[in-house]
Amino acid sequence: MGVVRTIVFPALRLLVWALIAVALLYIAFVRGSGEDTEAAASPSAVVDPPAAAVVRGDVTNTVSLQGSIQADPATTVKATATGVVGKVRAEVGDDVEKGTPLFTVVVTTEPPPATDPLAPPAAPTTRTVTVSATVPGTLATLDVLPQQAVTVGDAVASVSPGTLTVSAPMTQAQQFRLLQPPSTARVTVPGGPGTFECTDLRTGTPATTPATPDPDAGYVDPYADPSSAMTGATVSCAVPAGVQVFAGLSATVDVTAGSATGVLLAPVTAVQGSVGTGTVWLVADDGAQVETQVSLGLTDGQNVEITQGLEEGQQILQFVPGTDTPAGQPGGGMYGMGY
Structure with a gap:
């Protein structure tokens, strides 16, 4: 037992410590070498950005707007003379035509001063x-x-035309798509008559633009797409006579501003720009991404017509560089449309 305690056990302890030291040296100088580090840092796969082909197809520029039915404003009638009201010839609710008498005004004119102080005064x-x-x-x-x-210019009456108008606000993107609007639109009123055509379509812009945001306008999402912001511009058209609708009802207004068949199309997400000209990124045969200028035509909100700059079958990046891609695509998330 004395030999075991004095020789064998100490020798075993030295052997264990030696094995531990060798293991530490291996970890420090072999496993931690530059070759293994470089191999670990190299990606196992390279994900290429998604591409889309330029194809031929049909496109219809139909913009769908949410609006309401509004009564056309009444026209103010003003007094055309200064005097005293004589006879009232009409009542509220009467149907009138242009030129229908409403009331009379008795105008009194004083005579000029007499030249003969002894002469009796003339009657007005x-x-x-x-x-x-x-x-x-x-x-x-x-x-x-x-x-x-009453005095000349006093507002004394008003005449309602008895007609209705459909009015709908536009976002920035919708306003760009309706730079050349048609003269008619299709209107659908939920729960009302079938879809009907309204006429005399007009687009209006705000008279003034506020210099600063309204502090009472509520929360504004700083990450929202600027093209989805309302501009104050509206689309309006006249409800035809005989269509049974009422002021205050909601309505959907579909405005079709052109169509084309057999034209070159690209996804709107692939185009930076929206009116006239834009930029796409062409994928070359060697995989290089070439920034390319293109001319733009009609869009349906999903695809845009390419009138110049690309050929059928060419591959372009599906998303403008620097924008996110939709969920389900590599690097998914909410995507920003380039058009």
């Missing part, structure tokens, strides 16, 4: 002026009474 003269409706419609208001004094 009077004449009657008739104030008439200026447009056809229904008399909405009549704010005069007999013997009431």
Whole structure:
């Protein structure tokens, strides 16, 4: 036992410590060498950005807008003479035509000063002026009474045309798509009559643009697509006579501003730019990405017509570099449209 304790056990302890030292040296100088580090740092796979082919197809530029039915504003009738109201000839609710008499104004004119101080004073003269409706419609208001004094320019009545208009606001992107709007649109009123065609389509822009954001406008998402912001511009068209709708109802307005068949198409996500000209990234045979200028035509919101700059079958990046790709694609997430 003395030999085991004094010789064997110490020898075993030295052997164990030696094995531990060898293992540490192996980890430090072999496993941690530059070759293994370089191999570990190399990616196991390279993911190429998705590409899309330029194809031929059909495109229809139809913009769908959410709006409402509105009553056309009444026309104000103003007094055309200064005097006293004589006879009222119409009542609120009457159907009137242009030129229908509404009331009369008695105008009194004082005589000029007499040249002969002994002569009796001359009596004032009077004449009657008739104030008439200026447009056809229904008399909405009549704010005069007999013997009431009125002055030229006073608002004394209003005539409602009895017609309706469909009006819908536009986003920035929709406004660019309707630079050359047609004269008609298709309107659908939920729960109402079938889809009908409205006429005299017009686009309007705001008279003024606010210099600073409205602090009471609520939260504005800083990451929202700027093209989805409302600009204040609207699309409006006249509801034809005989269509049974009412002011205040919601409506969907579909405006078709052109179509083309058998044209070159590219995804809107692949194009940077929206009107006239844009930029795409052409994928060359060697995989290089070549920035290429193109001319743009119609779009349906998904594809855009390429009128110049590309040929059928060429491969382009499906998404503008620097934008995210949709979920399910490599590096997925919300994507920003280039068009």
